[in-house]
Amino acid sequence: xxxxxxxxxxxxxxxxxxxxxxxxxxxxxxxxxxxxxxxxxxxxxxxxxxxxxxxxxxxxxxxxxxxxxxxxxxxxxxxxxxxxxxxxxxxxxxxxxxxxxxxxxxxxxxxxxxxxxxxxxxxxxxxxxxxxxxxxxxxxxxxxxxxxxxxxxxxxxxxxxxxxxxxxxxxxxxxxxxxxxxxxxxxxxxxxxxxxxxxxxxxxxxxxxxxxxxxxxxxxxxxxxxxxxxxxxxxxxxxxxxxxxxxxxxxxxx
Amino acid sequence: xxxxxxxxxxxxxxxxxxxxxxxxxxxxxxxxxxxxxxxxxxxxxxxxxxxxxxxxxxxxxxxxxxxxxxxxxxxxxxxxxxxxxxxxxxxxxxxxxxxxxxxxxxxxxxxxxxxxxxxxxxxxxxxxxxxxxxxxxxxxxxxxxxxxxxxxxxxxxxxxxxxxxxxxxxxxxxxxxxxxxxxxxxxxxxxxxxxxxxxxxxxxxxxxxxxxxxxxxxxxxxxxxxxxxxxxxxxxxxxxxxxxxxxxxxxxxxxxxxxxxxxxxxxxxxxxxxxxxxxxxxxxxxxxxxxxxxxxxxxxxxxxxxxxxxxxxxxxxxxxxxxxxxxxxxxxxxxxxxxxxxxxxxxxxxxxxxxxxxxxxxxxxxxxxxxxxxxxxxxxxxxxxxxxxxxxxxxxxxxxxxxxxxxxxxxxxxxxxxxxxxxxxxxxxxxx
Numbered sequence: 001x002x003x004x005x006x007x008x009x010x011x012x013x014x015x016x017x018x019x020x021x022x023x024x025x026x027x028x029x030x031x032x033x034x035x036x037x038x039x040x041x042x043x044x045x046x047x048x049x050x051x052x053x054x055x056x057x058x059x060x061x062x063x064x065x066x067x068x069x070x071x072x073x074x075x076x077x078x079x080x081x082x083x084x085x086x087x088x089x090x091x092x093x094x095x096x097x098x099x100x101x102x103x104x105x106x107x108x109x110x111x112x113x114x115x116x117x118x119x120x121x122x123x124x125x126x127x128x129x130x131x132x133x134x135x136x137x138x139x140x141x142x143x144x145x146x147x148x149x150x151x152x153x154x155x156x157x158x159x160x161x162x163x164x165x166x167x168x169x170x171x172x173x174x175x176x177x178x179x180x181x182x183x184x185x186x187x188x189x190x191x192x193x194x195x196x197x198x199x200x201x202x203x204x205x206x207x208x209x210x211x212x213x214x215x216x217x218x219x220x221x222x223x224x225x226x227x228x229x230x231x232x233x234x235x236x237x238x239x240x241x242x243x244x245x246x247x248x249x250x251x252x253x254x
Numbered sequence: 255x256x257x258x259x260x261x262x263x264x265x266x267x268x269x270x271x272x273x274x275x276x277x278x279x280x281x282x283x284x285x286x287x288x289x290x291x292x293x294x295x296x297x298x299x300x301x302x303x304x305x306x307x308x309x310x311x312x313x314x315x316x317x318x319x320x321x322x323x324x325x326x327x328x329x330x331x332x333x334x335x336x337x338x339x340x341x342x343x344x345x346x347x348x349x350x351x352x353x354x355x356x357x358x359x360x361x362x363x364x365x366x367x368x369x370x371x372x373x374x375x376x377x378x379x380x381x382x383x384x385x386x387x388x389x390x391x392x393x394x395x396x397x398x399x400x401x402x403x404x405x406x407x408x409x410x411x412x413x414x415x416x417x418x419x420x421x422x423x424x425x426x427x428x429x430x431x432x433x434x435x436x437x438x439x440x441x442x443x444x445x446x447x448x449x450x451x452x453x454x455x456x457x458x459x460x461x462x463x464x465x466x467x468x469x470x471x472x473x474x475x476x477x478x479x480x481x482x483x484x485x486x487x488x489x490x491x492x493x494x495x496x497x498x499x500x501x502x503x504x505x506x507x508x509x510x511x512x513x514x515x516x517x518x519x520x521x522x523x524x525x526x527x528x529x530x531x532x533x534x535x536x537x538x539x540x541x542x543x544x545x546x547x548x549x550x551x552x553x554x555x556x557x558x559x560x561x562x563x564x565x566x567x568x569x570x571x572x573x574x575x576x577x578x579x580x581x582x583x584x585x586x587x588x589x590x591x592x593x594x595x596x597x598x599x600x601x602x603x604x605x606x607x608x609x610x611x612x613x614x615x616x617x618x619x620x621x622x623x624x625x626x627x628x629x630x631x632x633x634x635x636x637x638x639x640x641x642x643x644x645x646x647x648x649x650x651x652x653x654x655x656x657x658x659x660x661x662x663x664x665x666x667x668x669x670x671x672x673x674x675x676x677x678x679x680x681x682x683x684x685x686x
Contacts, residue, residue, distance in 0.1 A: 056569075058568075058569060077571065078568070078569050078570070078571045079571035082571055088569070090569070094563070094565055094566040094569045094570075095563065095566055096558070096559040096560075096562035096563040096566045096567065096629070097562050097563060097629070098558060098559075098561070098562035098563075098629035098630055099555075099558060099559055099562060103555060103559070104566075107555070107559055107566070107567070107570040107572075108570035108571045108572055110552055110555060112552070116551070117546075117550040117551060118549075118550050118551060118552065118555060121467040121468060121470065121471050121473065122471065124471065124473070125471040125472075125473075
């Protein structure tokens with residue numbers, strides 16, 4: 001892992017976050033390269049979601065440094081993260097149910113006409129273009145997203161990241177609410193985005209999926225980093241051991 | 255590329271009615287309103303649907319309707335504002351004092367100076383915005399529930415109003431100011447027709463513009479006949495409304511007095527109609543501006559997004575705290591505007607002005623389809639809700655129903671309207 005391919009896309013160094021007396025994230029350092037998928041694993045409450053929120057600006061860090069392309073940056077709000085090309089796809093599907101797909105896709109970054117009014121027609125046209133690429137079966141452009149299936153909603157969330165040329169994607173259990181077919185669709189999308197050179201942090205409970213999709217996996221327990229491994233060098237049991245016991249596999253622990 | 259473009263994604267067979275693409279909710283409410291109107295017209299032997307009563311109904315509705323449009327934004331944001339009646343009273347008191355004490359005495363302009371009304375109205379609007387923004391700051395930044403902030407406001411501003419005037423009734427108000435009250439300020443026949451024609455042209459232009467926009471992106475549009483039908487209905491409604499208001503003639507005795515005041519004598523057989531009241535014109539302007547804000551601006555989009563899912567709005571980088579301040583400031587502004595209409599209508603400021611308006615305003619918004627769970631509500635719905643409530647109230651008064659029973663009916667109708675709405679939404683399966 002010490003091979004110097006390129007500068008890492010993202011480097012989190014000594015990240016810290018405490019809620020009251022609980023150290024949710026305690027001195028964690030991980031990195032991410034372009035075109036790479038890094039799985040972030042751990043039990044509920046291991047701190048993986050909080051760690052990702054520090055990167056996406058949803059939570060403010062107590063300590064530590066964030067580097068993007070080797071340059072130190074300051075991320076305090078979701079807007080800061082967006083400006084740096086970091087997009088997040090949340091487990092809880094951060095969509096406004098009462099708005100349609102286009103309104104959600106452009107939320108916070110609306111297209112406007114010369115007079116400063118919302119250009120809904122152009123936003124819908126752009127949405128149709130991107131959805132035709134990501135999910136050709138998508139049809140319901142003008143109804144509130146509350147009426148869409150989980151997969152369709154997730155594709156709106158992913159379209160949001162893709163449309164704005166995100167370079168760093170954080171996916172927090174993107175398939176938790178989805179059926180088999182839809183899960184496969186998201187998996188294919190991850191492979192495609194990776195091929196385009198995006199860096200992806202993937203939080204997932206499904207070890208099997210992590211083995212398939214990820215290049216490396218970072219395991220957390222009780223707010224601390226157990227270790228980061230290449231998924232090809234470990235078995236699923238090794239990963240489970242890291243998650244449950246908080247120990248590195250013996251053949252790597254040296 | 256060949257000429258055979260893929261067929262549009264609309265189902266080919268749709269009923270002629272469906273092709274009009276009208277809003278079912280809106281139709282339902284208009285239907286309910288028409289039903290109420292016809293019922294009272296029968297019960298009163300045709301006295302309900304006279305130009306005179308329709309004129310009165312519209313000017314009675316204006317004050318509550320203006321505030322109801324602001325309440326839509328408040329409730330859409332998952333908040334509530336119980337203080338609107340009291341804020342109306344405070345802003346009314348301030349405006350009354352400005353035009354009876356500040357401008358005539360302190361500024362030495364005397365009574366009925368042309369600058370009096372603008373100064374008073376600007377002062378009132380400024381106070382309204384300040385109070386609203388203050389409420390919004392407490393809700394958004396200090397995290398106090400809006401229910402509590404505005405419940406406190408209900409008591410505070412009602413009694414601030416009392417102290418501003420020392421509990422006195424202040425009047426008569428400035429003559430220019432009184433023009434906003436309704437019957438004392440109407441446009442007359444010719445100007446009303448001109449305004450009506452302009453509105454009709456604007457409505458058709460808006461329809462055409464919308465169609466052109468859709469066509470520019472190759473979206474399916476309604477068939478031309480459907481578009482034309484909608485245009486005819488809209489233009490017909492506008493012109494019909496003007497025609498009704500223009501057929502309410504000023505009583506001969508009143509006309510004679512107006513001529514006397516100018517030192518002239520009235521020609522034999524002279525008649526004149528009231529036409530469009532300025533207050534109704536004001537309401538229409540508010541409705542247009544608020545609808546544009548809701549549908550065509552970022553501010554409106556964020557208000558609805560925040561109401562639909564506050565977390566999503568926050569994660570999208572929207573400053574939801576400041577958004578709350580803006581929403582309450584708009585409400586305060588509209589309360590002050592309503593205060594202009596309400597006090598001008600009674601030609602003086604009284605202590606009890608706006609009492610219980612908070613309930614009427616919330617009821618109007620809710621009857622108009624605004625969901626208390628947030629994210630859903632329309633401006634035109636709220637105005638129609640206010641009109642339905644006012645029709646019920648004055649219709650029952652005309653029939654001679656006892657006041658206590660009137661309130662029982664209005665209360666029951668409010669609950670019933672929400673019940674129907676809940677069932678309708680469940681049927682649809684989607685929160686629309």
